[in-house]
Amino acid sequence: xxxxxxxxxxxxxxxxxxxxxxxxxxxxxxxxxxxxxxxxxxxxxxxxxxxxxxxxxxxxxxxxxxxxxxxxxxxxxxxxxxxxxxxxxxxxxxxxxxxxxxxxxxxxxxxxxxxxxxxxxxxxxxxxxxxxxxxxxxxxxxxxxxxxxxxxxxxxxxxxxxxxxxxxxxxxxxxxxxxxxxxxxxxxxxxxxxxxxxxxxxxxxxxxxxxxxxxxxxxxxxxxxxxxxxxxxxxxxxxxxxxxxxxxxxxxxxxxxxxxxxxxxxxxxxxxxxxxxxxxxxxxxxxxxxxxxxxxxxxxxxxxxxxxxxxxxxxxxxxxxxxxxxxxxxxxxxxxxxxxxxxxxxxxxxxxxxxxxxxxxxxxxxxxxxxxxxxxxxxxxxxxxxxxxxxxxxxxxxxxxxxxxxxxxxxxxxxxxxxxxxxxxxxxxxxxxxxxxxxxxxxxxxxxxxxxxxxxxxxxxxxxxxxxxxxxxxxxxxxxxxxxxxxxxxxxxxxxxxxxxxxxxxxxxxxxxxxxxxxxxxxxxxxxxxxxxxxxxxxxxxxxxxxxxxxxxxxxxxxxxxxxxxxxxxxxxxxxxxxxxxxxxxxxxxxxxxxxxxxxxxxxxxxxxxxxxxxxxxxxxxxxxxxxxxxxxxxxxxxxxxxxxxxxxxxxxxxxxxxxxxxxxxxxxxxxxxxxxxxxxxxxxxxxxxxxxxxxxxxxxxxxxxxxxxxxxxxxxxxxxxxxxxxxxxxxxxxxxxxxxxxxxxxxxxxxxxxxxxxxxxxxxxxxxxxxxxxxxxxxxxxxxxxxxxxxxxxxxxxxxxxxxxxxxxxxxxxxxxxxxxxxxxxxxxxxxxxxxxxxxxxxxxxxxxxxxxxxxxxxxxxx
Ligand code: B3K
Ligand code: ZN
Numbered sequence: 020x021x022x023x024x025x026x027x028x029x030x031x032x033x034x035x036x037x038x039x040x041x042x043x044x045x046x047x048x049x050x051x052x053x054x055x056x057x058x059x060x061x062x063x064x065x066x067x068x069x070x071x072x073x074x075x076x077x078x079x080x081x082x083x084x085x086x087x088x089x090x091x092x093x094x095x096x097x098x099x100x101x102x103x104x105x106x107x108x109x110x111x112x113x114x115x116x117x118x119x120x121x122x123x124x125x126x127x128x129x130x131x132x133x134x135x136x137x138x139x140x141x142x143x144x145x146x147x148x149x150x151x152x153x154x155x156x157x158x159x160x161x162x163x164x165x166x167x168x169x170x171x172x173x174x175x176x177x178x179x180x181x182x183x184x185x186x187x188x189x190x191x192x193x194x195x196x197x198x199x200x201x202x203x204x205x206x207x208x209x210x211x212x213x214x215x216x217x218x219x220x221x222x223x224x225x226x227x228x229x230x231x232x233x234x235x236x237x238x239x240x241x242x243x244x245x246x247x248x249x250x251x252x253x254x255x256x257x258x259x260x261x262x263x264x265x266x267x268x269x270x271x272x273x274x275x276x277x278x279x280x281x282x283x284x285x286x287x288x289x290x291x292x293x294x295x296x297x298x299x300x301x302x303x304x305x306x307x308x309x310x311x312x313x314x315x316x317x318x319x320x321x322x323x324x325x326x327x328x329x330x331x332x333x334x335x336x337x338x339x340x341x342x343x344x345x346x347x348x349x350x351x352x353x354x355x356x357x358x359x360x361x362x363x364x365x366x367x368x369x370x371x372x373x374x375x376x377x378x379x380x381x382x383x384x385x386x387x388x389x390x391x392x393x394x395x396x397x398x399x400x401x402x403x404x405x406x407x408x409x410x411x412x413x414x415x416x417x418x419x420x421x422x423x424x425x426x427x428x429x430x431x432x433x434x435x436x437x438x439x440x441x442x443x444x445x446x447x448x449x450x451x452x453x454x455x456x457x458x459x460x461x462x463x464x465x466x467x468x469x470x471x472x473x474x475x476x477x478x479x480x481x482x483x484x485x486x487x488x489x490x491x492x493x494x495x496x497x498x499x500x501x502x503x504x505x506x507x508x509x510x511x512x513x514x515x516x517x518x519x520x521x522x523x524x525x526x527x528x529x530x531x532x533x534x535x536x537x538x539x540x541x542x543x544x545x546x547x548x549x550x551x552x553x554x555x556x557x558x559x560x561x562x563x564x565x566x567x568x569x570x571x572x573x574x575x576x577x578x579x580x581x582x583x584x585x586x587x588x589x590x591x592x593x594x595x596x597x598x599x600x601x602x603x604x605x606x607x608x609x610x611x612x613x614x615x616x617x618x619x620x621x622x623x624x625x626x627x628x629x630x631x632x633x634x635x636x637x638x639x640x641x642x643x644x645x646x647x648x649x650x651x652x653x654x655x656x657x658x659x660x661x662x663x664x665x666x667x668x669x670x671x672x673x674x675x676x677x678x679x680x681x682x683x684x685x686x687x688x689x690x691x692x693x694x695x696x697x698x699x700x701x702x703x704x705x706x707x708x709x710x711x712x713x714x715x716x717x718x719x720x721x722x723x724x725x726x727x728x729x730x731x732x733x734x735x736x737x738x739x740x741x742x743x744x745x746x747x748x749x750x751x752x753x754x755x756x757x758x759x760x761x762x763x764x765x766x767x768x769x770x771x772x773x774x775x776x777x778x779x780x781x782x783x784x785x786x787x788x789x790x791x792x793x794x795x796x797x798x799x800x801x802x803x804x805x806x807x808x809x810x811x812x813x814x815x816x817x818x819x820x821x822x823x824x825x826x827x828x829x830x831x832x833x834x835x836x837x838x839x840x841x842x843x844x845x846x847x848x849x850x851x852x853x854x855x856x857x858x859x860x861x862x863x864x865x866x867x868x869x870x871x872x873x874x875x876x877x878x879x880x881x882x883x
Contacts, residue, residue: 027390029390038070038073039066040063042062046165047167050137050211053123055119055120058116061115063110072103073107076100078129079129081119082151084115087104088112127832137168138210141206141207144205154205156205157331160202160204162177162198166193169190169191175210177194180198199267200433201433203435208283208288210234210275215234229267231247232272234272235296236276239297245303249315250315257319257346263322263323272296274292275293276756278792282295286322291315292793295315300684302757304724305693307723312354320343320350328436331437333389336400341384342408348364355686358624364405364406365584366639370639371638373559374642377464377845378844379877380394383460384460390876391872391873394877410555414451414500419448419449419451426447427444462493466501468561470562474545478540479540479542481539483548484534487558504527504551504555505548506578508549509544514577518541552578554580564585569588573585579624582631586631591640594652597658598648598655605658611667614632625678628694629693632701634659647850649850660701664704675699678691680722689724700735706739714729715729718740718744723758731768745762760794763798767801767806768805769809770808774806775820789824789831792835795828802820818859829867833873834873837876843860
């Protein structure tokens with residue numbers, strides 16, 4: 020890409036309020052695949068006295084006409100991606116007519132066709148692909164929308180309440196919608212299609228009746244009850260826990276097959292990726308059920324945290340996303356297992372977010388510089404953002420946190436605000452000074468905490484010396500405010516009350532200095548310390564804990580999360596020891612025996628036991644090394660898994676056979692299936708008749724969780740059963756693309772010499788489609804993220820496969836291309852051969868003539 024074509028970054032520091040406001044907009048859509056006509060009538064008001072030009076955003080639009088206060092207007096300039104209207108009166112009505120072509124819009128941003136239905140995606144800056152507008156979140160307008168379409172599009176939907184509908188000439192009909200709540204353009208939505216509808220209702224705590232409607236492709240109604248139940252649970256939970264009630268009289272969700280992400284919180288009309296809505300026991304796994312519940316909740320919770328109070332500018336994205344992820348995590352934890360939800364959240368942090376933070380796209384949760392906003396819907400903004408909210412919750416406690424939320428809404432309902440405004444509300448409502456805490460919003464990277472323990476037997480004093488180190492490239496002289504939760508265990512495994520000099524000490528330590536010492540007295544023996552309990556801050560802790568201490572924590576810590584965390588530490592140090600010293604490539608007996616006890620005793624939550632028995636992910640292990648030893652990590656983890664499988668085969672079989680799956684969706688049944696699936700995972704590694712019989716029978720189960728657990732086990736174990744079972748699955752499910760995505764993902768995990776060719780062949784499969792993000796992610800995303808041995812082949816053919824795909828996607832769907840690029844971002848962390856091969860693919864992309872801004876930003880950063 021030549022310097023002249025280099026896309027320009029926008030900076031947070033340059034923010035300026037808009038020179039004009041748009042108070043109201045009246046939109047009319049005359050829908051047609053290649054020439055949809057959009058008429059926009061905007062009530063425009065000058066906001067800055069000396070403003071002369073109204074610069075509206077617009078991309079890929081054909082301008083037809085402009086009128087001001089009803090008269091044709093010609094004093095304008097049509098620039099690249101902008102329409103600048105000059106010399107407008109201070110208060111006027113601007114009418115713009117333009118055309119767009121939804122059918123050729125493969126970016127899935129703006130107005131496009133998904134299958135046979137028209138739908139929109141406007142966040143972050145897709146509205147400008149629909150009509151000329153001030154497409155920024157701090158311009159809040161009321162919207163009236165008229166949709167005109169052929170009668171075959173039986174449902175014509177937009178935000179708010181339906182005012183009218185009726186027949187027109189030529190087989191056309193119309194519907195008129197009005198959204199009484201002012202909103203930014205990114206929350207606009209339109210859908211036109213022929214759907215089946217699941218209808219229901221919800222009575223709010225103040226007694227209002229809300230109409231609920233779930234629109235899906237014809238024939239999919241039997242797969243909708245779970246999403247509807249999830250919506251009702253979300254509405255109830257938000258009333259109970261956050262005292263927040265729904266505001267419109269109708270809430271609609273539409274499921275579409277072509278969608279770039281999970282779902283979108285458009286006011287009153289959520290649009291969802293069908294994979295985040297449709298489920299029944301035969302086609303969806305327990306994990307899918309959980310994901311659907313949490314995404315339905317997430318989008319619903321945005322109605323207050325995002326829609327009623329929105330972002331001033333896109334740098335503030337975490338204001339709504341970090342907070343709403345925190346809320347959806349709490350929803351899942353209140354309804355299900357808090358420990359398992361915490362484990363899932365921390366896995367995301369350690370597997371994806373730490374690696375983003377350590378790479379060229381590292382950014383603070385409030386980024387300061389952006390080229391393509393879609394590139395910043397990241398694990399940092401979302402998941403680290405949620406951790407930052409969680410830390411405030413830990414520091415304030417539930418009651419004060421809720422007072423902070425109430426003050427936030429009292430101050431800012433109906434406004435577009437900043438992260439500073441949110442923290443100010445928390446600070447003011449609680450009286451807790453969050454000035455230093457705010458640094459979390461501007462510091463990129465993962466802080467490291469070096470903790471030293473000391474026990475003075477004579478004094479009976481135990482102390483922790485905590486040093487915080489800023490991440491690389493960040494100033495080291497501005498320490499963060501870190502809530503550091505601990506538990507001290509005595510030799511019997513009892514929790515020791517924390518005190519010093521006669522005063523109780525809270526279990527959440529306030530780490531605010533670069534180096535700080537915390538002491539506890541009255542201890543007659545050296546306690547075992549559980550550090551960063553429940554992952555109370557998104558940090559890396561470096562400590563010298565012995566294997567004996569970790570085993571003690573696994574047995575006795577009050578936090579199930581911390582028990583799992585200690586188990587992970589045990590595995591991690593065993594992997595590292597085996598890599599450093601290949602002669603020592605066995606898990607020691609103490610670890611094997613601890614795993615054996617877990618399987619035999621099966622005390623507590625079975626789903627937690629299954630987590631305790633899993634080795635850490637490749638990415639979690641990779642984070643431990645400066646240069647990632649790919650082959651060694653793969654070899655050692657395979658060896659450990661085989662050892663566990665062989666040594667505990669009897670226990671796995673007994674456990675599998677004694678657990679009864681009642682086939683229900685209760686938490687207990689889900690936990691039973693999780694542990695049974697884990698048993699299959701290990702049993703598949705030992706190729707014996709009995710094991711194979713269990714696997715084949717599970718693969719034929721009518722329950723997708725069980726069937727998929729068996730299939731995934733045989734594929735990952737490279738079992739001779741894999742080919743036959745995969746082929747059966749294909750014939751059984753070819754009619755259901757969402758289920759076929761599971762099959763594509765399994766295919767992507769295969770090993771062997773033909774693995775790459777196999778994927779290329781699957782591009783020709785009748786269900787595969789490069790323009791559908793779900794298919795692409797299922798096949799190539801699974802391959803590049805999880806098939807470590809094949810993706811990182813030393814001959815570079817795995818990288819070549821991804822490079823070829825990115826060249827293709829760059830032209831079809833830049834947003835999806837940019838997401839798929841992620842595995843290349845950490846190219847510098849691999850050995851010379853691999854990093855050179857990955858770099859070559861990045862350079863190849865950099866030279867593309869039509870390189871999208873989305874890819875440019877990441878490729879450019881990666882190569883800097
Ligand atoms: N707000 C949307 C994400 C929009 C992504 C734009 N590239 C979904 C969500 O976070 O709820
Ligand atoms: Zn969100």
